[in-house]
Structure formats: C-alpha cells, structure tokens
Amino acid sequence: MSAELHFHSIAEAAAQLEAKTLSAVELTQAVIARTKAVEPRVRAFLSTDEATALAQAAASDARRAAGHARGPLDGIPVGLKDVIAVKNQPLTAGSRMLANFVSPYDSTAAAKLQQAGAVLWGRLNCDEFAMGSSNENSAFHPTGNPWDVSRVPGGSSGGSAAALAAGEALATLGSDTGGSIRQPAALCGVVGIKPTYGLVSRYGLIAYASSLDQIGPFARTVEDAAIVLRAIAGHDERDSTSFRTEIPDYRAELQTRRGPWKLGLPKEYFGEGLDPEIAAAVERAIAFYKAQGCEIREVSLPHTQYCLDTYYIIATAEASSNLARYDGVRYGHRAKNAKDIVDLYFQSRAEGFGAEVKRRIILGTYVLSSGYYDAFYLRAQKVRTLIRQDFLNAYKEVDALLTPTSPIPAFKLGEKSDPLAMYLCDIYTIGVNLAGLPAISVPCGFTRGNLPIGLQLIGQPFQEASLLALAHSYDRAHDWSSRHPKL
Amino acid sequence: MNYEAVIGLEVHVQIKTRSKVFTRVGAGYGHEPNTLTDPVVLGLPGALPVMNKAALDAIIKAGLLLGCEIAPVCKWDRKNYFYPDSPKNYQISQYDQPICLGGAVEIELPGSARNVMGEHKRIPLTRIHLEEDVGKLNHGATDSLVDYNRAGTPLMEIVSDPAMHTADEAFAYLTSLRATMIYGGISDCDMEKGQLRCDANISIRPVGEKRLGTKVELKNLNSISFVRDGIAHEIKRQIGVLERGGTIVQETRDYDGMTGTSQSLRSKEEAHDYRYFPDPDLMPVVVDVAWKDRIRAECPELPFDKQRRFLAEYQLPYTLTSVLVWDRALADYFEEAAKLAGAGKAQAVGNWITNDLLRELGGARLTVAEARVRPGHIAALVQLVDSGVVLTNAAKEIFVEMFATGDQPGVIAERRGLKAAPTDAGELEQWCRDAIATNAKALAEFKAGKDSAINAFKGPVMKAAKGKANPKLVDETLRRLLAAM
C-alpha cells in the first residue's frame, strides 16, 4: 500500500474517504501538487482547471458530510483524454484545429463520472484526433513516459496513461480505436480496458473511426478499473450504437467469479517481431494461470495478418468523413485572409491539421472515392466479418484469449519516423477493435531497462465481468501496480 | 422537326415533425437565427445522431399513399461534400437502399372546359428516401451568413421517372403530390417556407426517338406556377438552340420566375464524388408487416379516389367535386353535412359550401376548421329551404349571419323574421283563386298548354303574401286549382 496520496488506488482512497480520515479536497490538493511537481517532465496535460476541481472536491466532501456520498468514485480525481467533452472545458483533440475550442456540452461518460461524484481533473494529451501510437502527433507537445521521459508513453491515449503512472490522477479515461488505451497502458505500467463496442456511450467522444471507437478507463489496479467502468458503462439513448445490457457491479463480481478459465493463445500473436523480454514476461503470466488450474491451449485466428490493412481502410475512411466538419466555418481554426469559401476550407484545414491526420484523411478519402469503394472499403468490411468470425470460433473452445499487448516496450521519442513502422505497434490490439470485443491490458513485469510490460486478455462480447475477474486473479497475485516511476 | 420534351422531377418535401430527424431539438420555421440548434445540429465534435421514429412513420405513409414498395430493410449513408450550410460536411441520406421504391403519382390534365374532367395519368416514381435538411445561407454584400435552424429537419427526396412531357403534366404532378402530402398530414408543403422544393431535369428529343437528349437541371423553381413556367421556358429554349443548329450543354440553370428567364449556373468545377458509405453512427431500419399495417390504417383516401366516390355516391357535378376534394378538411366537412342533411341533398349542401362558405371564409381569412358554421348548420339550412320554411334569398341572408354568429339558422330566421309566410293553407288557396279569377287570358293560355303561363298568377299571390309565401307551395296550389278547372 502506498503512503503517498497521489499513488493511492481508488479502493484505498475511497476507504479513507468513507472513514473520513481523508477529505476529497485533501486528496485533490495532493494530486494537484503532484501534477505541478512532475508535469514539467511528463507533460501529460493540455490544460487544467484547479478551481473547478477543488470546487467539485468540496462539493463531494459536503455530500459526504450530509450522508449522501455517491459511492467509491465520490471525491476521486479522474483525468480525461482531451477527446471527451466536458461542458465549459477545452476540447482540443490534441489538434491546432481545436486549440481554442470550449465544449458547450457534456459527453455522457463525463456526465456519468460527475454523477458518481468524481472530481474531473485536467485535459489529457493525446495524438491528434487519437491518430497515433506514441503521443508524438499531439499538436502541442509530446508526453514523456514517466518510467523514462525520453521515451514515448504510447498512444493515442498517452497522456491518460502517463498522468496515471506519474500520480497526477487516481484514474483516467482514454479512447481506444485500434489499441489506444491498451498500448499506452502497457507502455506506462497501468491497467487499461477497451470495453465491448457499445458498452460505453460515445456521445461526446470526438470521433476518429466511429465503428471502432470506445471510451475506457485507465486505473492502477483491475479492481479500480472495475469501479470506473461500472460508472461509465450503460445504454445511452444519445448513441444509436450503444447497447442495451445490464451492467453488473463489476467490483463485486471480482469476488464471485474465480475460474478456472480455459485460455487460448492465438499462435499468430506470438510470432516474429515480438520483443523477447515481452515474450518471456507473457510466458510467466501463462505459467501463473496454468498453476491456478487454468487450461491453456493454442488457438488460431487465421485472418490476423489482414487486421492491419482492414483497420487502416475502415478507420481512415470513417475518419475522412468524421473530420470533414473541421473546416473553419462554425468553430475551430479559420485561416486568415482566405479569398473565398473554398480557399477558407483548403487553408484552414491545411493549417489546422498535422501530418498524420492529413495522411489518414487522404488515405480515407482515396479508399472511398469513386471507383475504389468496392475494392477497398466494402472488401475491408467483408474481411472484418472474417476476422470477427475467427474470434467467435476461438470462443467455442476457450473462455478468453491471452496475448502480449504490444510487441515492443516504450520506444524513444522520435525513434519511429516511418508511418508503417508506427502502425505495426498496434498489431496485437486492432483485431479486438475490428471484432468489437472487450480487452484489458494488465502490467505483467518490466524489461531489464525497467520499462513496463503489458499482458492483454481478450474477452467475449459484453462479458466484462468475467474478463475483469480473470485479470484480477493475476493482478492481485502480483505487485506490479505498487511500483511507481521515480520522477 | 417536331420535338418531344422528357421531364423528371426531384421534389424535396420537409416532413412535419416536432423535433429534428436525428436529434431532439425542435424543428420549425420563422424562428430567430440559430435558436433551433444543439450539438448534433451544429455537428459539434462528439455529437451523434439518433433517428426520430415519427419521420420514419411519415415517409412510410408517403410511400404507402403513393403505392411504393416499402423496403424491408434500409440503411443510412453519408453523402460527403463541403458546403457551409452543411454542418458536418456530409449529409445523412440513403444511397443504395432507399426506404421507398417505385410507386406513382396520379395526375389530371386540364379538361376541355372548366366543368369537364381532364385526362388522368400515372407518373411513375423511381424512389423516395429520407435525409436531413441543411441550413440556410443569407447573402450579404461582402459575406454570407449561415443560420442552422433548418439543418436537420427531416426531408424526403421524391424522384420521378423521366416520364412527363409537358409543363402542364409537371404542374399537375406537383399539384397532386402536394395534395397527397397534405392529405397524409406528412407536410404542409408551403413552398414559400421551403417545405416543398422542386428541381426539374429536362431534355428534348425528336418525336419517335427513344434515346434521351442531353438533360439540363433547372433549379430554384420556388412556386408551383414557376415550375410550369420555368419548364415551358426551358423546353422552348432547348428547341430554339437545336433549331439554330446548336447543341444542348449539360448544365444547371437557375430560373427567375419574376423575369421569366433562366441563366446557367457556373458549371461545377468537377464532377461530384460524394464518397457515399454506410453511416457507422446509425443502425439499419427493418420495416415489418405489422408496422406497415399500422401506418396503412392511418392512410387517408386520396383526392382522386375521393372525387370518384363523390361523383358516384353523391351524384355531384364534376365542378363541385373538383373544388371539394383537394382540401381534406373541406371534403370531410362536406361529407358530414351531406350525411346530416339526408338523402338527395348533397348537391345543395355542396353548393352552400363551395359558394357561400368558401366566399365567407376567404373574406374572413379563416380556415374550414375555424369556421363557426359547422356541418350541422349547413344541413339545417338546407332542410329549412327545402321544407319551404325559408326562401332562397332569405337563406343567403341567414348564412351570412350564421357565419358571423354561429347561431342555428332556425334561430336566426325567427329572430330576423326571415321565415316564409304563415302558410295557412286556406289563405294561400284563396290568394291563388283570386289570382286565377282576375287573369282569364293566362288561364286560357295555360289551358291551351302553355305551361309558363302559370307564372302570371304567381306575382299577385306573392304580392298578397307580402313576398313570404313558399314558391314551391304556391306552384303546387295553383296547379291543383288549375287542374280542377
């Protein structure tokens, strides 16, 4: 257990808040102080609003004093990736395009967190419009990995992972389109969940690729992740793709679901390109589960090799359309001295978007353009069906899949300049998005260079309770989450 | 050479719903700029669309009224193009799976005279789909101002086959389509408010030629008569071009109804590439039989069907039906009054409605629904006239007062002393005897077979009755007496 307030788990802090040995204001002040101390090196935040956070904390304390505390998140400082709208707060998506944008409305996820009593602390850095795997595509500044600030925290939710690892929040939210929660969770040594598509409302989440995007939590422990997920999950009538399903008390379910589980190891996820230290750490995790009585077997997801291509067609096509609204007309960056409306579009978008965003818009526009739709987009959607079917077939034999989260640990800022090389960071995570499945990354060790390693567990649709229990059985038996970076 | 025009119409009709098609904010016309917006309407980052069930009900109703096949499954697509009135720079629309396929609009062409029914035709439809309307641009001297109130209003696009050949047919098509939409309660179709908008595709070809000529798209036809005039003008223009040895250029032209001229809009710099793809934010729609049946039960009888029934069931003259059936409220009003008035009184009821009621409504700028004169009043009045209690001239006076006050006609007749004379049979018979006795010449003529000679007795009888005798009764009494002589 950690003595430092800012490294408390939610469970620990909630217990102290409930016992009234700690106030939400004290906790929030500790997190603010920590943020001020380490932020010059980590640079996880794009903006903060101390006054509002402290007011929310004071309101939480007042509720508790009046006997109306709202549960384990009441008074807990939670940071949000800067793609999740909070009313009257900046919403930049890490883009110059939205540098001055202030959201006039709340996302459903943010509204639910506030209903649960959470203190919203800061707007977290990310790759521009959630496109990237290193946070280097942020228009404002890169974020450092708290374990080695010369390295990337992963992306696109790098700020969310780094802030949590550095003690600048007790939990954070990110979004995951191709691995954007799990990969930075792995690289920063924290827990990250990509929920089943449709479990968490996307209303108020800046869209990158609508059919793949999901909001999910980062937390220090699986138990904490269960607490946050329960608060944000559930059907929302403002999101047509939100699914009607009962949301169990995931935290309580951690105790009731104890396995043993049948675990599948997709052979395609253990091949060439996997860092040997990561492979070894994952092997130790497999050994742990085996020792717990789990049945482990190899399975095959034969269309894995097509995931990357399928992903880049579908994601960029949707993005090219989703990002058309950023045109300098109603909001966002407008080029000065445009000679007419068409010029205003061209110049505003040229000035407002960074290189990776432009690259993906070009690719997405191309694959949808006249004459290419069938060969690219339609074909990718069909291959998506096959990829999804691979997973469903595997689940006829096993309860869950176990893989590394990322093929490599945190790499140096500026190390990967080739887009294709960067895209390969996502090879173990994107299949999950294409199939719409839930998956979690759990810390499972460190490299000799003291860089965190993540284990990915992939569950069945809407079976987050089982997936969390499976992850929890590993997490509570190890102490990876009690290690903190020295900053 | 003789030319034939080929015309297809693309009509956009706003569906009358309380809220917008993909979000909850209110829909409406004439509000202060940008007061009907929300994150979805403005396309703010993170906003998502959710379908409005009422808009789907309405388009299914439109499809059923027009005899379309309702697709069992339809989906939503994004039509991608940049324009400042389009908040997301894509429009949610339906590309390859529209909700309504086929169908037809029945039209009536002008008859040889006003009281003669014209030829009927069925103009086939290609499809009807649902989409979201865009905002409105207001052009200033140096800038344009965008108001997004209209954006997100449910909009149907109704596409006809290229199956019309004259401006009159296009006019009749729009008239009939508009009436159908109003009848169904789907739209108010006020063209001034942009609730119905029409673009026409026009080409011409030598008579007998099967291939279509180069088509020209005519835009901004913002009243039904401008549609007729604009198309007529364009057909003439194209024939003129060909006859001078020119060729028709595929282009979009803007028709100015005020000056009766058209001009080419600068042709688009590139062919559109809308990059349609299924909208990942929306789920498909499945329309089952039960849903269709429920909507079908709400479908009203259409004007032409009603007209055929009025002709057969009430034996109304064509001219009366053609006034009554185009306004659903008026037709319903007529039927209620006719039923109350009883058998054989339908034409009298129809006459009161089409002459007196419409005249008074017009003067008072009221709708049928607002009239104080209800169908029961009309029926009562017809019965009063028919039974001889009031005379036609008095009835006209009663109607005006009835319209102003809403009082029953019998009450007004009483109050104003407009009832026909006390028809004491003995007194009337005496007046008739006196009249016959004092006019031997007329008596002789009548006896000789000149029926109209009877009129010579009526004047003195009416004079004796101070104008309040029932003419029908006078006529009957005279004939009875004359026959006995």
Add this chain to the structure above:
Amino acid sequence: MSNAPELNIDHIAKLARLALTPEEKATFAAQLGSVLHHIEQLAKVDVTGVEPTAHAFAVTNVWRDDVAEPGLPVAAALRNAPAQRENMIAVPKVVE
C-alpha cells in the same frame, strides 16, 4: 485492386479540401504508396459470399420518440464561431 492502385494526390486532396505543399504531396504520395502496397494483400482474401460488417453488434430500429427539447442557447451555439454577425455564422460571400 490487382494492379497497384494509383493515388492521384492532387485529386484526392481536392476532394478532402486540404491544401498540400509540394513537399507534403511528395512525402504523402511515397508513404501512402507503401501503405497501399501493403493493403494490396487484402485482394488475396476470398470474400465470396461474405457479408460486410458495418457494426460489430448490429441491432435494428434504434430510435426515439418525436419529442422536442430545448437546444443550445444562441450564445452557446456560437461561442466557438470564428466570425459571426446578427447571430449567424459569417463566412466569405458564397457565390453559387
């Protein structure tokens, strides 16, 4: 898709309303060329008779009732507008 697809970057950038510098054009064309080359392998997958997946968990008939609710106040609707006049968004004059 059997032949290496050609990416006319000028045309695509125009559709996407993106002004690109000559350097960007050259870089993107090269980078996207290799991405497209990679994507080419999708042509090898046999997708005969396979339905496309548009939604991972497709349900149908997701809608709401036609109830109007208040939207954004004008000030909130226009708070991020780069230019406005008379409560409307101002843009350079649009000539049709």
